[in-house]
Amino acid sequence: MxxxxxxxxxxxxxxxxxxxxxxxxxxxxxxxxxxxxxxxLDRLGINTGFGFLDDEAGFQISQTLFPYSAQSTYIDAILVTFTNTIVLSVIAIFLATFLGFFIAISRLSDNLLLRKIGSFYVEMFRNIPLLLQLFFWYFAALKLLPAKRESINLFDVAFLNIEGFVVPAPVFEDDANSILWAVVISLALAVGIWRWAKNRQIRTGEPFPSFFVGLGLVVLIPLIVAWLQDFPISWEIPKFGRFNFEGGIALQPEFTAMLFGLTLYNAAFIGEIIRAGILSVHKGQREAANSIGFTQMQIYSQIVVPQAMRLIIPPLTNQYLNLTKSTALAAALGYPDFFWALSGAISSQTGQVLELQAITLFGYLGISLFIAAIMAIYSRATRIPEK
Amino acid sequence: MEPILKPFKEQQAPPLQSSGFVVWLRSNFFSTWINSLMTIGLLWVIYQIGSFVINWGFIDAVWFGESAKACPNVHGACWAFVTDRWRLFVYGLYPSELRWRVDVFYGLGALTIAAFVFSFGPITKRLRLTMFIGFPIAAYILLVGGMVGLKYVTPEDFGGLLLTVVIAAVGIFASIPLGLILMLGRTSELKVISKVCAYYIEFWRGVPHIAVIVMFVALLPIFIPDGNKIDIVVRALIAFAAFNSAYMAEVFRGGLQSIPAGQFEASKAIGLSYWKMMGYIILPQAIRNSVPALVNTCISIFKETTIVLLIGFSDFLGIIQLSLEDPKWLGPPHIFSSAYVFAALIYFSFTFGMSKYSLRLENRTNVDH
Known part of the structure; x- marks a missing residue:
């Protein structure tokens, strides 16, 4: 004891x-x-197992990037809707970051009116539930748009009407691959030059305009390749035919509403994240850089932004994750995303709730881990060594 | 003999003004010509939007009416929809003769919030603690009843703003203690416990909330022994507590990380055990530091309650959406926009209030250091 x-x-x-x-x-x-x-499960007579995934799906999906028909299997349906989720998230992340950047700038502006408008925007959009905003765009705002025949004409290339948003579609000819290769090679070249210039500057102190040279390379090389091959990429511009638009890509109203809602809502958060990051850089850093003769451009690109980035990246990653997860709300508007397919269409047809829930959870978990991993690599690359 | 130090420049007259209204105006709105242009452009935009809002919301609006026919003007708001239905929005399907109980619940809730917002006279820590613990119990007795002479009301009759507030309150009150436990587990030195808690937290943070709710509502009956029935509202509440506790855990972990290592070392040096160190030294500071982030999480929980409408609940937004699809009110989009603007104002008044409170706390803690 x-x-x-x-x-x-x-x-x-x-x-x-x-x-x-x-x-x-x-x-x-x-x-x-x-x-x-x-x-x-035995008592209810439910079969378990993933065998049903090879059966014919039998339902249509209104927006697909791959060939898909009602005869395709459930696996195809899942893959198609998964891509829809990814496409929606990526475009929304891009637009929200872009808008958020401008909100941050306007909130840091000298102009009091602009600052106030920025903070009004932020308070309004981040304090109203996302689902309510999505409903507003889908059921109220987009329904005010004119019919197809009276579409709002944006510079003769894109058209907005009650049935969606018609935008130009890129057309790739057979030789288009070479341009892709040119872009990849010139990007690699630009990164190489940037590294070489940085090393040389650390060794000898001699500066090199690596940003502009790199930008020039990335723009010029693909252009030259395209010119050599008589421009294998072109844009197909939609035209109103007799009854409908011909050519171009028609974005559904559900997709358009999701894009509006996700962008405006998340931009408010991203704007605050960027603003907080920039404000966190001590005023003395800016003054010190100014006093040793840095230009305004250099102060921002070499002093403020690299330090702000360290504070911006973690919450920004979180916000991207939140955005991606909230695309699941698309099911409420009937946009065929991953969640819509698994919890709606497939689950009501097969009744295999257990397996479908598992696929849903691991699908989203996979996206989350993927974004987190990319941001971790990026944040390691931009980290300033601690003293 | 000439002075050695000579002034670089002749002495200049002082600036005409360095303070006052004109200077304020110039430095804030007209400092450069770009700024001046921007100010004028923004004023024009504000004027346009402002006049549209006043025309739409007040001058051309219809305030009372019985059906969609009352609002023929598509360029004005249709508040008649709101004034005709507001009881449904606020109380849901709660039996009309028992609505006083909901009113008392709202009153108690307001008092509890007031006890945390204001600090004067009889408001002490002890009172706050009593309210914090007593309010959920009183709310349960009042709303569900079935005891102390109150008639039983099934949670499935809850609806409208009442359901929204109940879900948010349960989500917040249940996830705070659970989140604390998870945080202690994640930061524990015991490897297995900290791994288990970390996986739990990261799992819930990685999946969409609506997927979790659908999972609990659809799957919970499969995972409990036959014969036990869990009310569908309760299932949704469990889901809310499950994923929100993961977020709360991260909030508290942030508060814990802000505590200097010296506090831990000092507590260990005077021989405090783990629980005494946490209970007396670390947690009181960690919780205080995490209050602003905690209020922000409460705001997200409140906004997130809207997703229950996707599983067929009539929360505040859900019941508005249902009423909009009622043939009596089915009409042109301006009725929809009026209803959504009204809903947005109500949600905003809750969340904006909370965000102002969190800002105040943040400024207060900033002053401390």
Whole structure:
């Protein structure tokens, strides 16, 4: 007894007992949960397994990037809607970051009126539920748009009407691959020059305009390649035919509403993140750079932004994750995204709720981990070594 | 003999004005010609939007009416929809003769919030703690009833603003203690415990909330022994507590990380055990530091309650959406916009109030250091 008590008083022994206790408890709980689940499934006569994924889906999807028809399998349906989710997230992330940047600038402006308008925007959009904003765009605002025949004409290339947004479509000919290669090679070249210039500047102090040279390379090389091949990429501009638009890509109203809602809502948060990051750089840094003769441009690009980035990246990653997860609300508007397919269409047809839920959760978890990993690489690359 | 130090420049007259209204105006609105142009352009935009809002919301608006026919003007708001239905929006399907209970609940809630916002006279820490613990219990007895002589009301009759507030309140009150426990687990030195908590937290933070709610509502019956039925509202509440506790854990972890290592070392040096160190030294400081972030999380929880309408609940937004699809009110888009603007104003008044409160707390803690 005395021995046992003294063993218990030893921290290392106690921590081992706690940890093994937790492991055993979790295993027991899992076992109990699976046991009840399997009895319940037997009782309800539900088959489990992923075999149903090879069956014919039998429903249409209104927006697809791959060839898909009602005869395709459930697997195809899942992949098509997963791409829709990704496309929506990527475009919304891009637009929201762009808008958020301008909101941050306007909130840091010298002009009091602009600052006030910026903060009004932020307070308004981030304090109203996203779903309400999506409903507003979809059921109220987009319904005010004119019919197809009276579409709002944007510079004769894009048209906005009640059935969606018609934009030009890129047309790739067979030789278009070479341009892609040219872009990749020139990007690699630009990165190489940037590294070489940085090393040389550290060694000798001699500056090199690597940004402009790199930009020139990335623009010029693909242009020259395209010119050599008589421009294999062109834009197909939509035209109103007899009853409908011909050519171009028609974005559905659901997609347009999602894009509006996600962009405006997340831009408010991103604007605040960028503003906080820039404000976090001490005023003395700017003054010191000014006093040793940096130009305004150099102060921002070499002093303020690199330091602000360290504070901006983690919350920005979080915001991108939030945006991606909130694309699941598209199901409320009927946009065929990943969540719509798994929780709506497929689950009501097959009844395989358990498997479909697992696919949903791991699909979104995969996206989240992917974004987190990319941002971790980026933040490692831009980190300033701590002293 | 000439003075050694000579002034670089002749002495200049002082500037005409360095303070006052004109200077304020010039430095804030007309400092450069670009700024002046921008000010004039923005004033024009504000004028346009302002006059549109006044015309739409007040001058051309219809305030009372029975159906969509009352609002023929598509260029004006249709507040008749709101004034005709507001009882439904506020109380849901709660039995009309028992609505006083909901009113008392709202009153108690307002008092609890007031106890945390104001600090004078009888408002002490003890009172706040009593309210914090007592309010959920009183709210349960009042709303659900079935005891102390109050008639039982099933949670499935909750609706409108009442359901929104109940879900948000349960989400907040349940996730704070759970989040604290998870945070302690994640920051624990015991490897297994901290890994388990970290995976739990990262899992819930990585999946969309609506997917979690659908999962709990659809799957929970499969995972519990046959014969036990869990009310669908309760299932949604469990889902809310599950993922929000993960967010709360991260909020508290942020507060914990702001505490200097010296506090831990000093507590260990005077021989405090882990629980005493946490309970007396670390957590009181960590919780105080995390209050602004905690209020921000409360704001997101409040906004997130809207997603329950996707599983067929009639929360505040859900019941408005249902009423809009009622044939009596089905009409042109301006009725929709009026209803959404009204809903947005209500949500905004809650969330904006919370965000102002969080800002005040943040400024107060900033002054401390």
């Amino acid at each position: 005395e021995n046992l008590l003294s063993l218990w008083r030893k921290g290392s022994v106690r921590s081992l007992i706690y940890q093994w206790g937790l492991v055993v408890a979790i295993l027991l709980a899992l076992f109990w949960v699976f046991d009840t689940a399997s009895t319940n």
